[in-house]
Amino acid sequence: MNNYGDHYINSLKDERSVWLNGKVTDVTTDPHFTGTLSTISSLFNMMDSAEHQDKISVVQHVRNQQQRVHTSFLVPHSQDDLLKRRIAFEAWSRATSGVMSRLSDYARSRLTGWYGNRLTYDTFDKHFAEKIKTYYEKARDENRFLTVVQRDPQINRGVSGEVLAEDLGLLRITRKTSEGVYVSGGKMIATAAPYSNDLIVFPVAKWGENEKALASALIVPANSKGLHMICRAGFNSENVARADYPLSSAFDEMDAVLIFDDVLIPWERVLLYENPNAVWQFKNDPVANALAYHQAIVRLQVKLEFTAAIGYAIAESIGANQYLHVQEKLGELLMQSETIKGLVIASESAGKFNDQGIFLPHFSFIETARNLGTSYYPRAIELLQLIGAGGFIQTPSVIADFDGPIGHLLEKYYRGKNIDAVEKTKLFKLAWDLIGSSLGSRHELYERFYAGDPIRNKAAQYAGYDKADLRKILNLYL
Numbered sequence: 208m209n210n211y212g213d214h215y216i217n218s219l220k221d222e223r224s225v226w227l228n229g230k231v232t233d234v235t236t237d238p239h240f241t242g243t244l245s246t247i248s249s250l251f252n253m254m255d256s257a258e259h260q261d262k263i264s265v266v267q268h269v270r271n272q273q274q275r276v277h278t279s280f281l282v283p284h285s286q287d288d289l290l291k292r293r294i295a296f297e298a299w300s301r302a303t304s305g306v307m308s309r310l311s312d313y314a315r316s317r318l319t320g321w322y323g324n325r326l327t328y329d330t331f332d333k334h335f336a337e338k339i340k341t342y343y344e345k346a347r348d349e350n351r352f353l354t355v356v357q358r359d360p361q362i363n364r365g366v367s368g369e370v371l372a373e374d375l376g377l378l379r380i381t382r383k384t385s386e387g388v389y390v391s392g393g394k395m396i397a398t399a400a401p402y403s404n405d406l407i408v409f410p411v412a413k414w415g416e417n418e419k420a421l422a423s424a425l426i427v428p429a430n431s432k433g434l435h436m437i438c439r440a441g442f443n444s445e446n447v448a449r450a451d452y453p454l455s456s457a458f459d460e461m462d463a464v465l466i467f468d469d470v471l472i473p474w475e476r477v478l479l480y481e482n483p484n485a486v487w488q489f490k491n492d493p494v495a496n497a498l499a500y501h502q503a504i505v506r507l508q509v510k511l512e513f514t515a516a517i518g519y520a521i522a523e524s525i526g527a528n529q530y531l532h533v534q535e536k537l538g539e540l541l542m543q544s545e546t547i548k549g550l551v552i553a554s555e556s557a558g559k560f561n562d563q564g565i566f567l568p569h570f571s572f573i574e575t576a577r578n579l580g581t582s583y584y585p586r587a588i589e590l591l592q593l594i595g596a597g598g599f600i601q602t603p604s605v606i607a608d609f610d611g612p613i614g615h616l617l618e619k620y621y622r623g624k625n626i627d628a629v630e631k632t633k634l635f636k637l638a639w640d641l642i643g644s645s646l647g648s649r650h651e652l653y654e655r656f657y658a659g660d661p662i663r664n665k666a667a668q669y670a671g672y673d674k675a676d677l678r679k680i681l682n683l684y685l
């Protein structure tokens with residue numbers, strides 16, 4: 208037994224500066240974090256389980272021995288490898304109903320892509336290939352938990368540029384020494400940062416040659432001196448019972464703003480240094496993006512299936528499934544899930560080798576699924592609301608009320624068509640946690656924005672599409 212989970216939790220006892228409710232907290236003992244930590248730990252322990260280990264890990268030759276590594280670190284050199292990656296993403300997504308999106312398999316996939324594609328950076332920076340290889344191997348062999356963060360603080364989106372860097376809180380290099388570079392500034396949103404070992408940080412904007420101080424790609428250890436992670440309000444606490452908030456209590460992946468107050472990044476973790484063109488290539492790397500968004504749409508599909516399952520159970524439990532308009536809504540939920548499933552399969556079967564011999568999923572199908580997800584998910588939540596209506600707030604405050612003095616009355620008034628009151632209340636509380644709780648609202652926002660501005664992403668799909676074939680279709684008439 209390798210006790211991956213225990214090893215992971217112990218790795219977070221590292222003096223990191225995680226701010227919650229006005230003070231620095233220890234994520235390994237604070238009840239706002241321990242429910243989720245226990246979830247992540249059990250997912251890591253699947254690598255030790257005879258039943259699950261082949262689903263989420265592969266055996267590789269590591270440091271002169273055979274070692275299991277998580278499949279998100281597998282560079283796909285065949286369609287079969289790509290399918291192994293999907294199976295691994297599905298396994299963790301199913302174990303968390305698609306509600307945990309940054310279980311590090313997304314960031315690991317990007318890292319794997321940059322590593323696989325490293326030689327193409329030679330023209331920009333001859334040190335990149337060696338640096339990314341060293342870090343990739345460390346992250347893979349030590350099973351490190353990673354997250355990616357790119358956006359600048361939301362201070363004033365109407366202006367930009369290095370001259371305003373201090374004012375806008377942009378992350379920038381302030382000085383360099385023989386040890387590395389010092390950076391100051393902010394970054395957002397860093398989902399799962401408090402649970403991470405390392406943060407992969409780079410700009411989302413294309414900076415110019417005169418804005419080089421803003422244009423580096425960095426690997427930042429989460430316990431770096433001067434790095435503060437400012438958490439939003441937690442969704443779990445000692446007062447949140449698993450039975451009442453099954454998702455909030457176990458799957459709050461937490462989001463944080465990162466404030467860098469004169470943080471030293473050693474040279475070996477400065478992947479790209481003051482190099483706007485290289486950093487732009489890094490952000491748009493076709494291998495990193497294809498592998499990471501493949502994970503994102505596999506997870507999305509599992510989540511949409513989960514919403515369809517909840518919709519079906521809710522409708523059945525109150526006898527509303529007999530109405531045509533409710534059936535239509537249930538059909539729409541299924542169509543969403545099936546569409547994304549079809550696009551996942553299409554992306555894999557239309558996959559191709561790139562010129563480095565990496566087998567990549569077809570990006571246009573992935574992009575389509577990702578962009579559909581930004582409107583599918585809010586619509587799925589709306590559909591659930593229309594199906595369950597007021598029932599979502601007609602639950603006793605806690606399930607434990609059924610054991611109280613008026614439990615027998617609750618049994619009578621909270622039951623459903625073919626379901627007893629406790630089961631029905633559990634179902635509606637689960638649904639509320641997905642559609643109405645703080646975690647539920649955060650998820651709607653997440654699905655709209657996690658990949659960037661949905662409007663600009665859809666416009667980018669149009670802009671990047673090869674339109675010559677579209678034009679040819681009209682040759683029949685014009």
Ligand SMILES: Cc1cc2nc3c(=O)[nH]c(=O)nc-3n(C[C@H](O)[C@H](O)[C@H](O)COP(=O)(O)OP(=O)(O)OC[C@H]3O[C@@H](n4cnc5c(N)ncnc54)[C@H](O)[C@@H]3O)c2cc1C
Nearest residue numbers: 355356357358361364395396397398652653656657659660
């Ligand atoms: C819950 C959650 C978790 C996330 N986690 C991560 C993460 O872990 N890592 C990560 O890298 N990202 C993450 N993101 C995505 C990211 O942080 C941003 O939310 C996303 O890129 C959108 O940027 P913004 O929120 O700064 O919105 P803004 O860019 O500030 O947009 C605000 C409004 O202004 C408009 N706008 C702004 N600029 C322009 C422009 N130039 N042209 C036209 N319209 C404009 C937008 O359309 C929008 O209506 C997460 C997002 C959410 C919601």
